[in-house]
Amino acid sequence: xxxxxxxxxQNTSFGREAEAILRQCVHCGFCNxxxxxxxxxxxxxxxxxxxxxxxxxxxxxxxxxxxxQLHLDRCLTCRGCETTCPSGVRYGRLLDIGRQVVEQRxxxxxxxxxxxxxxxxxxxSSLFGPALRLGQSARGLLPTTLRQQVPARQxxxxxxxxxxxxxxxxxxxxxxxxxxxxxxTATARVLDAAGIQTVLARGQGCCxxxxxxxxxxxxxxxxxRANIDAWWPHIxxxxxxxxxxxxxxxxxxxxxxxxxLRDEPRYADRAARVSELARDVAELLPDIAAALSGRLRQxxxxxxxxxxxxxxxxxxxxxxxxxxxxxxxxxLRPAAQDAHLCCGSAGTYSVLQAxxxxxxxxxxxxxxxxxxxxxxxxxxxxxxxxCIAHLQAVAQAPVRHWIEMLDELMxxx
Ligand code: SF4
Ligand code: SF4
Numbered sequence: 001x002x003x004x005x006x007x008x009x010q011n012t013s014f015g016r017e018a019e020a021i022l023r024q025c026v027h028c029g030f031c032n033x034x035x036x037x038x039x040x041x042x043x044x045x046x047x048x049x050x051x052x053x054x055x056x057x058x059x060x061x062x063x064x065x066x067x068x069q070l071h072l073d074r075c076l077t078c079r080g081c082e083t084t085c086p087s088g089v090r091y092g093r094l095l096d097i098g099r100q101v102v103e104q105r106x107x108x109x110x111x112x113x114x115x116x117x118x119x120x121x122x123x124x125s126s127l128f129g130p131a132l133r134l135g136q137s138a139r140g141l142l143p144t145t146l147r148q149q150v151p152a153r154q155x156x157x158x159x160x161x162x163x164x165x166x167x168x169x170x171x172x173x174x175x176x177x178x179x180x181x182x183x184x185t186a187t188a189r190v191l192d193a194a195g196i197q198t199v200l201a202r203g204q205g206c207c208x209x210x211x212x213x214x215x216x217x218x219x220x221x222x223x224x225r226a227n228i229d230a231w232w233p234h235i236x237x238x239x240x241x242x243x244x245x246x247x248x249x250x251x252x253x254x255x256x257x258x259x260x261l262r263d264e265p266r267y268a269d270r271a272a273r274v275s276e277l278a279r280d281v282a283e284l285l286p287d288i289a290a291a292l293s294g295r296l297r298q299x300x301x302x303x304x305x306x307x308x309x310x311x312x313x314x315x316x317x318x319x320x321x322x323x324x325x326x327x328x329x330x331x332l333r334p335a336a337q338d339a340h341l342c343c344g345s346a347g348t349y350s351v352l353q354a355x356x357x358x359x360x361x362x363x364x365x366x367x368x369x370x371x372x373x374x375x376x377x378x379x380x381x382x383x384x385x386x387c388i389a390h391l392q393a394v395a396q397a398p399v400r401h402w403i404e405m406l407d408e409l410m411x412x413x
Contacts, residue, residue, distance in 0.1 A: 001022050001023060001025045001026070001027060001052070001056060002023070003018075003019050003022045003023065003056050003059065003060060004060055005018075005019055005059055005060065006059060006060055006061030008061075009059050009101075013263055014097045014100070015059065017093070017097065018055070018059055018094055018097045018098075019059070021089060021090050021091075021093060021094045022052065022055075022056050022059075022094070024087045024088060024089045024090075025049075025052055025087060025089045026087050027049060028086070028087075029047075029049050030084055030085065030086060031047070031048040031049060031081035031082075031084050031085050031089075031091070032044075032047040032048065032049055032081075033084065034080040034081055034083065034084040034340065034341075035047045035048050035080060035081055036076060036078065036080070036341050036342045036344075036360055037074050037075065037076065037356065039341075040356060040359060040360070041074075041356075045071045046071055046074055047081075048075075048081035048085075048091055050071065051071055051072060051075055051091075051095065051098070052089070052091065052094065054068050054071055054072065054098070055072075055094055055095070055097070055098030055101075058098060058101055058102060058105075059098075059101065063105065064101070064102045064105055064106050065106065066106060068102055068106070069102050069103075069106045069108075072095065072098055072099050072102060073352065073353065074353060074356065075095055076309070076342045076344070076346040076349055076360075077092060077095060077213055077346060077347070077349075078309035078313060078341075078342035078346060079091065079092045079309060079310075079313040079314050080309060080313050080340055080341065080342065082313055082314075083312070083313045083340070092314070093259075096212070096213075099215045100215050100217055102215075103215040115351070115352070116214055116348075116352070119210070119214060119348045119351060119352075120210060120211050120214050120216050120219065123174065123175055123210055123348070124174040124175070124205065124206035124210050124211070124223070128174065128175065128178050129177070129178035132150070132178050132179065133153070133178075135150040136150060136151075136152065136153040137153075139152065148393035148394060149393060151179050151180070151389060151392060154179075154180055154181060154182050155181075155182065156181035156182050156184070156185045157182060157185045157186070157189070158185065158189075159185055159188055159189075160188055160189055160192035160197075160198075162192055162197070163197055164192070164195050164196055164197040166195060166196045166197065166241060167196070167197045167198075167199055167234075167239055167240050167241065168191065168196055168197070168198055168199065168240055168241060168242045168243070168244045168279075168284075169198075169199050169200075169201055169231055169234055169235075169240045169242070169243045169244065170184060170187060170188065170198045170199065170200055170243075170244050170245075170246070171204065171207060171227070171243060171244070171245045171246075171247075171250055171251075171254065172184060172200050172204055172205075173206070173207070173246075173247055173250055173385070174205060174206040174210075175210075175385060175386075176246075176247050176250075176385035179385060179389055180385055180388065180389075180401070182404055182407075183246055183247075183385065183401045183403065183404060184246065186401070186403050186404045186406075186407035186408075187244065187246045187281055187403050189407050189410070190288055190292075190403055190406050190407050190410070191244070191281075191284065191288070193288075193291055193292060193295070193410060194284070194287045194288045194290075194291035194292070195287075195291065196284070196287070198244070199234065199239075199240060201230040201231050201233075201234055202230060203226065203229065203230035204226070204227045204230040204231065205223060205226060205227065206223050207223065207224070207227065207245075207250040207253040207254055208220035208221065208222075208223035208224040208227075208253055209249055209250060209252075209253035209347065210347060210348065211223065212253065212260075213347050213348070214348060220260075221260065221261065224253075224257050224260065224261060224271070225261070225267055227254075227257075227274075228257065228261075228267060228270050228271055228274055231243060231274060232270055235270075235273060235274070235277065240277070241277075242277050242278075242279045242284075243274060243277045243278045243279065244279055244280075244281050244284065245278060245279070245280055245281070246280070246281045246383075246401065246403060247383075247384050247385045247386070248280055248308045248310040248311035248314070248315060248317075248383045248384040249308065249310045249347065249384050249385075249386055251278060251279075251280045251310065251311075251315055252310040252314035252315055254274065254275065254278040255275050255278050255314075255315065256275065257271040257272075257274050257275045257278075258271045258272035258273075258274070258275035258276070259275070280311065280315055280317055280320075280383070281403055282311070282317050282320040282321050282324065282383065282402075283317070283320070285320060285321065285323070285324030285325075285327075286324070288324065288406070289324050289327045289328050292328055292406065292410065293327075293328065295410060295411050296328055296329065296330070296406070296409040296410060296411065297409045297410075297411055298329075299330060299378075299405075299409060300378075301377065301378025301379065302333055302375070302376070302377040302378055303325075303330060303331070303332050303333065303377060303378065303379055303381055303405070304332070304333050304334075304335070304368045304369070304377035304379070304380045304381065304397070305321070305322060305332035305333060305334050305335075305380075305381050305382070305402075306335065306343060306364065306368055306380060306381070306382040306387060306391065306399075307321070307334070307339060307382075307383070308343075308382060308383050308384035308386075308387045309342050309346070310384055311383050311384065312340065313340075321381075321383060321402055322334070325402060325406075328406070330405070330409075332381065333377065335364060335367035335368045336367045336368075336370065337367045338363065338364075338367060339367075341360070341363070341364070342360055342364075343360060343361055343364040343387050343390060343391055344356065344357035344358065344359070344360030344361040344364070344390065345357070345361075345384075345386040345387045345389070345390035345391075346386070347386055350386075350390050357390070361390060361391065361394065364391070365391060365394065365395055368380055368391075368395075369395070369396055369397065376396065376397065377397050378397060379397055379398050379399075379400055379405065380395055380397050380398070380399045380400075381399075381400060381401070381402040381405055382399060382400075382401065382402070383401060383402060385401075388400065388401060
């Protein structure tokens, strides 16, 4: 798609990047078929091709409006369209640029701005954990709708004490650490069983995705630099062979550090190295499966599987968890239909676009849970805390990270 950038964007790094992405789009519209919001709303401007066109117009100098902003807000950033696109259009990156530009030109109503500020600051803050624990202690007294948003308190269990020659860093995360602390400890225990020691570097925090996807590029980049500073001594000394991430949404973000910090002389090389070393824990499944073979208790119930968009579309790891668990005698059952579609969680989307988010969740759960009692799963497994918490709020079965399932089934720890 030929684009003539408006003079204000012509000499900017993001303007040139957006132009290169726009040139790849041939306007075929194949992507619309994979887009959850296009399927729900049936409006061209709520599909990827229409949003690409809106961003092109803005970069060519057409002033964006609240309507432009709304169509971009409704995008889940699920990147299902990227998987479908035959021309390799990097839609997710284009959307990030488009949102930044529109955000600077279209003021939001005060109430909306306040909510977004609260999400940006509150979720990744150190106060989130204590606030959540307060909500959990009063959980039984809360009305149903509010109670659904507050997960029950979960014991984390022991962190393994053994040391191993093989060491990996683990992104501790922000929201996940407070909501489901067992995911990190289960990861460390399973890796320990595979002869790999998990190290938590001091000073790390949120991966930056919350702020980045809420068009706060500056805040997101500051969090990325802080993580690089925390990890770098372990990387430089050669002590850590990889950075393991057990929330696929965060993993997708860390994989982009190198690109997002490419113009910063102090961080460019380090960020590129960090992205190179970033691995979703599913990428260690061959090692884990070899170590745990014959060491797992049997599981007789149906294990339903929800593949997060960030795992299948952003990280390109569709099928990895299914293959690894199958090798361990734990076959997963994917959603009966539309397994490629988003569950509606998408970071803060479930708060900011609650109605669309709920509709997508209902659709996903209907295909995960089945219609007949005999089809009901014993557990729904996934790989991203956002999806897990979102589905768990109304699912009829427990929703857990797959690494927790392996941890629970290990016979000796
Ligand atoms: S499928 Fe790719 S090339 Fe075709 S309209 Fe969508 S983004 Fe453009
Ligand atoms: S990222 Fe997802 S919601 Fe957004 S345009 Fe692409 S397919 Fe649609």
